[in-house]
Amino acid sequence: MAVPIYAAAMYLSYRSAAQQLELGAERDADELASRLAAELDAVIRPIEGGIRTVAAQLEEIDPPREQYEARIRGVLAAWPDVYGSTIAVETGSAHPGSGPFAPYFFRRGGGVAFSDLALDSYSYRTLPWYRRAADGRGPVWSSPYFDAGGGETWMVTYSVPFYRRPADAPRALAGVVTADLDLNWVRAAVQNAALGPIGMGWLLSPPGEESFVAPIGATPARIAAFDSSITEQTFRAAGERMLASGVTFDLVRGATAEPVYLAVRGLETLEWRLMLAIPRAELLADARALLERQLLLGAVGLVLLIAAISFVAAGISRPIHALAESVDGAREGAFDFRLPEARRRDEVGVLTEALRRMRDSLQRHIELRAEDLAARERLEHELAIAASIQQSMLPHGAADAHPAGARVAAALLPAKQVGGDLYDYFERDSGLLFAIGDVSDKGIPAALFMASVSGLFKVLGSAGELPERLLARVNERLAASNDACMFATMGCGFLEVDTGLVRYASAGHDHPLLLELGGSIEPLQAENGPALAVETPAVYPLTERLIAPGDTLVLFTDGVTEAAAADGSLFGLERLIALLRDGAGLGAPDVLVRRIVEAVTTHAADFHATDDLTVLAVAFAPRGVTPSRSADGEQWLIEPGLSAAGCREARHWTRQILAARRVAAGRIDDVELITEELVTNVVRAASEAGGASQLSLTLALMPAEIVLTLRDNGVEFDPLARATPNLDLEIAERDVGGLGIHLVRELADECRYARIDDCNVLTIRLNRNVA
Amino acid sequence: MTLKITVDPSSTPTLKLVGRLDTDTAPQLDAELNKVLARKGIKRLVFDLGGLDYLSSAGIRCFVRARKGLEPNGGTVAIVNPQPGVRKVLDIVKAIPAKGIFASVAELDEYLDAIQQQVRDQ
Numbered sequence: 001m002a003v004p005i006y007a008a009a010m011y012l013s014y015r016s017a018a019q020q021l022e023l024g025a026e027r028d029a030d031e032l033a034s035r036l037a038a039e040l041d042a043v044i045r046p047i048e049g050g051i052r053t054v055a056a057q058l059e060e061i062d063p064p065r066e067q068y069e070a071r072i073r074g075v076l077a078a079w080p081d082v083y084g085s086t087i088a089v090e091t092g093s094a095h096p097g098s099g100p101f102a103p104y105f106f107r108r109g110g111g112v113a114f115s116d117l118a119l120d121s122y123s124y125r126t127l128p129w130y131r132r133a134a135d136g137r138g139p140v141w142s143s144p145y146f147d148a149g150g151g152e153t154w155m156v157t158y159s160v161p162f163y164r165r166p167a168d169a170p171r172a173l174a175g176v177v178t179a180d181l182d183l184n185w186v187r188a189a190v191q192n193a194a195l196g197p198i199g200m201g202w203l204l205s206p207p208g209e210e211s212f213v214a215p216i217g218a219t220p221a222r223i224a225a226f227d228s229s230i231t232e233q234t235f236r237a238a239g240e241r242m243l244a245s246g247v248t249f250d251l252v253r254g255a256t257a258e259p260v261y262l263a264v265r266g267l268e269t270l271e272w273r274l275m276l277a278i279p280r281a282e283l284l285a286d287a288r289a290l291l292e293r294q295l296l297l298g299a300v301g302l303v304l305l306i307a308a309i310s311f312v313a314a315g316i317s318r319p320i321h322a323l324a325e326s327v328d329g330a331r332e333g334a335f336d337f338r339l340p341e342a343r344r345r346d347e348v349g350v351l352t353e354a355l356r357r358m359r360d361s362l363q364r365h366i367e368l369r370a371e372d373l374a375a376r377e378r379l380e381h382e383l384a385i386a387a388s389i390q391q392s393m394l395p396h397g398a399a400d401a402h403p404a405g406a407r408v409a410a411a412l413l414p415a416k417q418v419g420g421d422l423y424d425y426f427e428r429d430s431g432l433l434f435a436i437g438d439v440s441d442k443g444i445p446a447a448l449f450m451a452s453v454s455g456l457f458k459v460l461g462s463a464g465e466l467p468e469r470l471l472a473r474v475n476e477r478l479a480a481s482n483d484a485c486m487f488a489t490m491g492c493g494f495l496e497v498d499t500g501l502v503r504y505a506s507a508g509h510d511h512p513l514l515l516e517l518g519g520s521i522e523p524l525q526a527e528n529g530p531a532l533a534v535e536t537p538a539v540y541p542l543t544e545r546l547i548a549p550g551d552t553l554v555l556f557t558d559g560v561t562e563a564a565a566a567d568g569s570l571f572g573l574e575r576l577i578a579l580l581r582d583g584a585g586l587g588a589p590d591v592l593v594r595r596i597v598e599a600v601t602t603h604a605a606d607f608h609a610t611d612d613l614t615v616l617a618v619a620f621a622p623r624g625v626t627p628s629r630s631a632d633g634e635q636w637l638i639e640p641g642l643s644a645a646g647c648r649e650a651r652h653w654t655r656q657i658l659a660a661r662r663v664a665a666g667r668i669d670d671v672e673l674i675t676e677e678l679v680t681n682v683v684r685a686a687s688e689a690g691g692a693s694q695l696s697l698t699l700a701l702m703p704a705e706i707v708l709t710l711r712d713n714g715v716e717f718d719p720l721a722r723a724t725p726n727l728d729l730e731i732a733e734r735d736v737g738g739l740g741i742h743l744v745r746e747l748a749d750e751c752r753y754a755r756i757d758d759c760n761v762l763t764i765r766l767n768r769n770v771a
Numbered sequence: 772m773t774l775k776i777t778v779d780p781s782s783t784p785t786l787k788l789v790g791r792l793d794t795d796t797a798p799q800l801d802a803e804l805n806k807v808l809a810r811k812g813i814k815r816l817v818f819d820l821g822g823l824d825y826l827s828s829a830g831i832r833c834f835v836r837a838r839k840g841l842e843p844n845g846g847t848v849a850i851v852n853p854q855p856g857v858r859k860v861l862d863i864v865k866a867i868p869a870k871g872i873f874a875s876v877a878e879l880d881e882y883l884d885a886i887q888q889q890v891r892d893q
Contacts (some may be wrong), residue, residue, distance in 0.1 A: 647794060680794050736886075
């Protein structure tokens with residue numbers, strides 16, 4: 001930035017100096033011109049006056065011709081610069097009797113010589129010096145000419161006509177007085193003129209065939225030094241143009257190799273021109289020298305300035321660099337970087353002090369953070385232990401997760417390391433006690449409260465309480481010392497594995513879902529009691545529901561239904577129901593639980609930010625009954641022993657299953673009766689030769705039909721082939737055999753016998769609804 | 772499910788059955804019948820089925836046995852108060868003649884009074 005500004009200043013300064021020099025040169029030219037003019041005039045004006053005086057005298061008096069010599073000699077004597085002079089008289093009609101007369105006296109060898117111009121060969125009246133004056137009727141200067149025959153020098157002639165008025169005649173030309181001026185003195189005068197320190201100059205007569213030229217002062221030497229090919233002609237055309245257009249000073253290019261300033265002046269005397277040529281380089285040499293000096297000074301100054309700036313900047317930037325390097329170490333976490341000790345008073349000092357404060361507070365912060373981290377690690381460690389203790393409170397292991405008559409699976413995913421959800425189940429009194437719970441809040445307080453709830457449940461549950469009483473007692477104990485105002489919801493059920501009866505009570509918990517073997521899903525309706533630890537005494541209404549083998553109860557906490565996706569949509573009960581409806585994992589609670597957990601954690605964008613998630617699935621799976629789902633309904637395979645007990649078992653499950661499906665009581669009786677009659681027959685025949693050793697009964701429940709299929713591997717026997725007993729015979733004559741089959745035929749809508757794979761297969765169909 | 776038998780030991784013995792009469796419980800009733808039938812001079816035996824929920828062919832055989840025991844000697848067997856399900860089974864197998872089945876004890880008493888009147892009139 002500084003450099004262009006400086007350069008511009010240099011240029012302006014140079015321009016201004018050059019202008020001054022130009023003006024000076026112009027002034028010099030004026031001065032020289034007027035000096036020369038004055039010098040020339042000093043010589044020429046007196047001569048002009050003298051000659052005009054001679055002419056005037058000759059008009060006054062008409063002296064005799066012999067007196068002319070004296071007058072001419074007088075002129076020569078008066079003005080040493082006059083080379084020669086003559087008085088030439090007019091001849092002709094106006095001067096009868098007078099012949100040509102023109103005595104010419106001129107200087108030669110220190111004396112005065114005579115020449116007669118009126119010789120025949122010299123017809124002076126026709127010569128220019130005579131004619132111009134005569135015709136012009138006034139004094140006239142000739143152009144300079146080289147007098148080759150006479151003076152052998154450059155001459156100029158002043159001619160003044162004179163007139164006379166003879167008696168009775170008009171005024172007429174009487175003759176011409178002349179003075180020849182030797183121009184050597186002009187040349188000498190010009191040569192002696194001071195030209196000024198530079199440039200070349202000439203005094204020139206107007207351009208013509210012959211033109212007088214006098215180099216001024218030291219011009220010849222300077223031409224030789226500058227360019228020896230230069231003559232006055234080099235600038236003559238340009239100078240005449242300038243004169244014609246009134247320009248007195250101009251830069252002329254092209255005339256010489258270098259541009260030249262030309263100053264031109266017209267002198268009044270003899271119309272001479274003064275022409276000065278100054279090579280620009282020379283004129284502006286001083287300006288250039290000045291410029292160079294300034295440039296040099298400027299450059300030096302600039303260098304010094306830059307050095308000074310660098311020095312000052314380095315004084316600031318070096319410590320800043322040092323600071324930056326120190327601070328740079330902090331990138332790798334080394335916040336104990338060293339800072340310069342020197343207390344500077346400038347901005348660097350302020351910056352250093354600020355960095356020092358920053359470093360110190362960073363170090364303090366890091367120390368605090370490290371302590372914080374250690375504390376947190378301790379806490380994390382303790383939390384991990386707490387979590388493992390909490391997990392140990394929950395039932396574990398696949399093997400003991402299947403108490404007789406039921407299959408159970410569960411999952412608990414705490415939102416934090418420890419959570420407030422819980423589940424539990426254990427076998428008791430030919431049944432399974434199970435529960436799921438959700439403590440208000442999350443984290444450690446919830447976990448501690450959960451531990452308390454869990455412990456109470458285990459103790460009181462083992463003591464034989466049934467769900468409604470169990471909840472009431474747990475509530476009592478929790479509410480008694482609940483200063484923290486925590487509470488918990490809990491669902492608690494007891495499954496009788498002999499019957500499929502579920503007793504269920506709820507303390508403000510979500511209703512479990514009952515997933516039936518056939519795929520239908522309904523909430524296990526339970527009237528809710530208050531959440532645990534809220535009020536005492538509290539009543540927990542009991543819900544009883546018979547379920548069939550293969551049915552599954554799904555219990556869950558709100559971590560399932562309220563798991564939120566990124567768009568805020570909750571997982572919801574509908575999604576859970578839809579998931580259960582597709583039938584995968586039927587009768588396999590572990591599969592069911594895994595699928596639910598996967599679905600929920602997939603749905604929830606950031607699962608662990610929400611809530612604890614717990615799922616507990618209890619499937620009813622009594623021994624001896626194998627449930628399965630068929631295309632158009634549900635079916636149960638019952639394999640009774642070939643004994644009275646087996647028969648009882650077959651009847652029991654038939655009845656329980658149909659009751660669980662809410663088949664009308666009378667129809668249940670019918671099916672049980674048929675079962676009894678048929679199974680009894682097989683059992684009775686088993687002890688005989690060819691009797692069956694294996695028996696199975698399949699109970700299939702279709703939307704409109706109940707189908708019993710009895711299959712045994714005894715000898716081929718079609719009970720339907722037996723004739724209908726004659727019931728009208730007197731009692732004494734009646735055979736009691738065949739009554740059972742008769743009953744079966746009467747109660748059933750269709751009976752069929754087939755021998756398949758060496759088995760007797762009896763298929764009995766009944767309308768599901770009693771007609 | 773079990774069967775509970777109460778025997779009214781009057782001149783007209785009444786066996787009150789509560790529960791289920793099936794293959795499992797029929798031997799129980801057979802045992803009681805043996806005792807009752809062992810007594811001499813019994814003209815009439817009444818089964819009160821008001822509390823009987825279930826009846827299978829095994830139970831019906833008991834009723835047939837009772838008839839076979841009494842009828843050859845001029846005795847009769849009556850059934851009182853059967854529930855619809857039981858009545859249906861009885862109707863199907865016709866183990867007891869329709870005239871021997873009464874909806875209530877009062878109906879039976881009325882019937883018995885009429886018979887006694889017939890005897891007195893003779």
